[in-house]
Amino acid sequence: MCKTSLHDFLRRLPKCEHHIHLEGALTPSLLFQLAKKNRISLPKDDKAFISPHSLLARYARFSSLDDFLGYYYIGMSVLVHEADFEALAWDYFQHASTDGVHHAEVFFDPQAHTSRGIAYTTVLSGFRNACLRAERELHITTELITCFLRHLPVPDCLTAFENQDVQASYLAGHIKGIGLDSSELNFPPHLFKEIYERAGQQGLRRTAHAGEEGPTSYIADALDILGVDRIDHGIRLVEDPALMQKIAARGTLLTTCPMSNVVLRCIKSIGDHPIRKFLDAGVKFSINSDDPAYFGGYILDNYCAVHEVFDLSVEEWTTICRNGIEGSWCSEERKREMLAVLERVIDEFQVSAS
């Protein structure tokens, strides 16, 4: 397959993005623009904050998840008004559309904003406006997922879950599910059992970051104690073959983010990603961007990076996309529509290649 036709094939595949933090789509240029508009001063003692260019150069040298999170939380301090949140999410959806995303389930971190005095309703309205616009103008279906910051005290997370505006957004159906993110090591899933139990009772879907830097026991506990139906990252699953078999048998979807894993030094290179092992073991996964503005690429860049190293067959790409569609939290009707697109793209590609 020539490079152009391959890139076109990967672009045309109907993608579902399940692991994208909207705050992680804040590009250095938008960050500096909003800092100026909102008169937010950026750290003066860190040379990375001299310009968008120097910030981008610093992003290429992250040493760990926590090193990245330091910049991630400073970055989002420039988001103040509803229009800022809308501009951020709209920027992401435009990239997603160009990359062939048909359905996006996007994370955001309410506590990272309410702790700065920004009302939850401001954040949600901005993000929802962009979601509705993406549905109208780009024909991308969307879902919002509120994440809880696991490095914060559990009672703070419970308070955030019980917040009147947050509960109203759950009741109104504006939020599809909950997630758990931020520093992973030393913040095991079981701490958040009560929130997950109550979210399940309220009919919310549940996912959690596990096995990114943390051990495989975090993956097992997210499944068995938090009752998640997806695992975010889960790359360390390969260290426990029995758990890997259990996840394959249950059909639990891992939302993998290969470029993120390399940039945050969870693995040395894309070739060390367990994608081939997951395919061989029948573990379902989707491929996602995580924090595209920080990790050097959006979803299609991740697809291309994986293809370049693993040289996947058309059948393997079909399996990945089908699992992504079927593991989405959208309606069965929407899944059928996307499966039909997938079939058409594969047929057209096979005709053009023959």
Ligand SMILES: Nc1ncnc2[nH]cnc12
């Ligand atoms: N990769 C990641 N892991 C944990 N928390 C995050 N928040 C944003 N990106 C994250």
Ligand SMILES: [Zn+2]
């Ligand atoms: Zn993530």
